[in-house]
Amino acid sequence: MVKFNRDTMAGSILLAFSLILAFIITPDQVEMHRSVALLALSPRLFCYITAGLLGLTSAVLIIASLKKGHEADAHPTSWEPLLRGLFCTAIACAYAALAGIIGFFVSTALAMTAFLLYFGVRRWVGIVLFLVVVLGFIYVLFIQALKVVMPDGLLY
Amino acid sequence: MDNLMAAFDMFFQFHVVAGVFVGVFLGIILGSIPGLTATMAIALIIPMTFTLDPVVSVGLLVGAYKGGNYGGSIPAILLNTPGTPAASATLLDGHELAKQGKSLKALKMAIYSSVMGDTLSDLVLILVAPPLALIALKMGPPEMAALIFLSLLIITTVSGESMIKGLIVGAIGLVVGTIGLDSVTAVRRFGFGFPELDEGISLVPMLIGLFAVSEFLINTESVGMGKVVQFFARSTKPEDNRVSGKEFRACVPPILLSTGIGTLLGAIPGIGPSIAAFAGYAQAKKISKHPERFGKGALEGVAAAESGNNAVCGANLIPLLTLGIPGDIGAAVLLGAFMIQGLHPGPMLFQENIVTVYAIFMALMLANVFNYFIGIFYIRFASKVVLIPKGYIFPAVLAFCFFGAYGFNQSLFDVWIVVIFGLIGYLLRRNGFPLAPLLIAFMLEPILEGAFRQSLLMSGGSMAIFFTHPISGTFLSLAVVGIVWMVIGGIRNAKAKAKNTLV
Incomplete structure (x- = not known):
């Protein structure tokens, strides 16, 4: 068969x-x-x-x-890891879609918070500090140094 | 001589040297974090180079390429987890030494052998590339088409575990490469109503998606399944924390042998550093007076593996700079960076930009010096960096991917390209398809198609032109021999497997 x-x-x-x-x-x-x-x-x-x-x-x-x-048949396929990957792809899609609507920085903050929680980070102080450091670095690098013009969003 | 002096003037400026330093530094740190490969390091750094001069940009990326390749050995030795796939052979003995409290000795040997392998391989590149480029200049469209066909065949068949899967992703890369305006008739191909696709799929968002986002998605699968990391305490004996002169001298023959193997394999498109590292390791074991120590903490094992995988770096640039054919993913990403800067690797690069080429050679050599000093300094703190939780690293990586892709053309369309190719890369990797042939075929498609169609125009539509020209005929004969050899090998393997199953 x-x-x-x-x-x-x-x-x-x-x-x-x-x-x-x-x-x-x-x-x-x-x-x-x-x-x-x-x-x-x-x-x-x-x-x-x-x-x-x-x-x-x-x-x-x-x-x-x-x-x-x-x-x-010796290695049955588990669907759970794939579903996790696809779930995170869906979040990434939402991130890309929101970047043009509410702004790149706010959508990045939301997406990173979602992924931090997904990866098991639970300390809110850690999350806030992480967001400030990463977004600050991105702002200095892309906006100040590389002069990238970000898309207009409802927020920033 | 004038060109050399001009190259000195171009290279020895503060911002160029600083670029190489920063590249090596970032490469070592990113390469040492498990899950972040050297390729991913370059993909993340490329967006930072848009506004830089070509030599600074290439110096930065070459530094990251070399630093990333070495950095992978650090978690291999400390955590038994290779930072990059190329460091897989290093952990065989490196981690055993760490278990014995000799992690610092192993890390030092890794940097000595990496830098030696890298430097010798760069010297081969500097000596071989210019004359090879002169020969390559004599090739016409049929020869170029046949050479790219042969190279793609080698790359697609050796880059993964399955030959057929390599060929499939190579074909996908060619399909993706056809998107955009046709170079001969300017007819739009596969535009789907998006004017952004007229110039084809942008390389930077595509490679960020394929290599960085797919890695991110692969890692999202293993949340909560991370293995328990165990550090082994360092010995307090001074002799366990340094490489003695006697130990170093014993490692010189395996380093030279492995460097030779890595250089030879690296010059052949498609054979990446992982294969070179294992091949060098196996040969070093054969010539060793104590082969029984390999796998149990032999310093020669670390030396052979590291010199082998780093020797690929310089040799890989031989086909890239002389023919415009990238040997592996790292070289393919470098090719993309060259193109972004308006430099087109191939024989004409040596005619039109010889000063820049010499400056790149200088960047390669200086990167080795920085690799040594930064590496020696960094290994004292490496144990802290390699333990940064993935939960913090990967969300930041994704944010950099999106900002980097957007910054390239300042277009949200490119962000969607990142997401789409991230998903494609993720699904392909999950099913055992290698990604290198996809990227390399995509990058070579315009040259292959141009040369193929030009040849047909020259011959009035006859395919015989590829066989009647001696050089292209030789390349195609080699391709046919290769295909027959691989098919026979595949059948033999299948038969052997079936026989074993029956037994």
Whole structure:
């Protein structure tokens, strides 16, 4: 019986992506000039080559992983670490989104507080001191020294 | 000679020397914190270099690269946790010495051998790079395309545990590289309505996402699962805290051997410092009069591992500076920094910016001197720094990633690039895909595509041009031989595994 493992799943996703890339995204997103008669001048040439390469290698991964499918059962996958990683990605997304709305420094303070709590830091004095030091350093480096203009937010 | 004098004038200025010093200092500290790799150190430092002169900027980053590589040995010896993957071989004997109360002796040997390996490798770079660049100048588009194809093949197949996974991420890197305006027809490719993508994916946000944010996300998985750290008390005997002349002399042969191996392997694209360190360690064990001591606290083991992984630093710059092909992630990140500063590594760099190249060579040598002095000073306090809780480090790292990415183009779009590539890097690493081929393929895609299409134009669309030109034909033959060899090796390994399973 064929057993799927993580490599089979990864290979299938990548193979599907390469097919979508070759047959849907490339024709839709890369304009083809009618005047381009020579293959070498076609802007789609390398897109098709790279999509084909990705598809081919993904197919090889699927075949190889199906052959050793039984080995994967010895190491059952735990979803908990992945969910933790994805949860933190969601916080990072919220951080990026809020940076343009309420301002980079306030959103950084909020995100860092969230991550400090997530990493198990519970002492409020430590958190406040940490925020002051890190945000102060960032302010001096990026605003004062590098003259970076931060996006306008509701706050700062 | 005039060029050399001009390079002296360019290099020996306070801000340039200070840049190298700060780079080495930050590299050693960041490299010594478990979880923060040398590559991550460079990725975090790059945003600070936007407004600096090219030589200051490159000096700072080269210093961080070298300092980070050495810094990784400190937690390997003290905590049995390599600060960087390249220091994995160092802990085999380094931590055993720490258990015996000889951590200071091991740390001192690590810095002596790192600096020796690094310096000798830099000398090879300085001697080999200029003549190699002259040869590289004679290569036309078919030769360039074939060379990049061969290099990418080597990089993708040796950089991870799985050859096929390396090839897949290499292909992903090429796909990402096609985003942006086509260089021949100026047609928009994969723009999805975002004008920010016309110039392609910005390198700095991408590498910050791939290497720093993915590392951050990997670490968020292990909250509350950190292993208990145990420090071993230092011996009070003076002889346990220093390297005697006799001990040093015994370590010279393994250092030279390992440096030779590291330099040779480092010059081949794709073979990073980890492989060089283990290869050097294994050979040093073979020539040792007391191989049984290896793994039980042999000072030669520390010397071989450290000289091997540091010898890669200079040698890695040979393909980077002469051909524009980065040998590993660290060199790829340096390539990005060069490009940001308007310098394009490759044979033309030696024609158009020879003074800058000489100044970079000087920066490399000075970085070794700083590496020694800062390292010797820092090891006395290192035990305090390596124990800074991750809970404080990683939120700060993420904030620096976001500010650094934003500061590059002052665009929030780049912050989203960081998040997206952080997630991609995280998911790829979780599934055992190496990231180096993705970055290197992405950076080489424009050159490969340009050379490939130019070759087709020259030949009127015939692929035969790649085989009829002797140099490109040789490169492609080597690639074919390599593929056949790897496939046969893979089949043999699979058969051997199946046989073992049955037994």
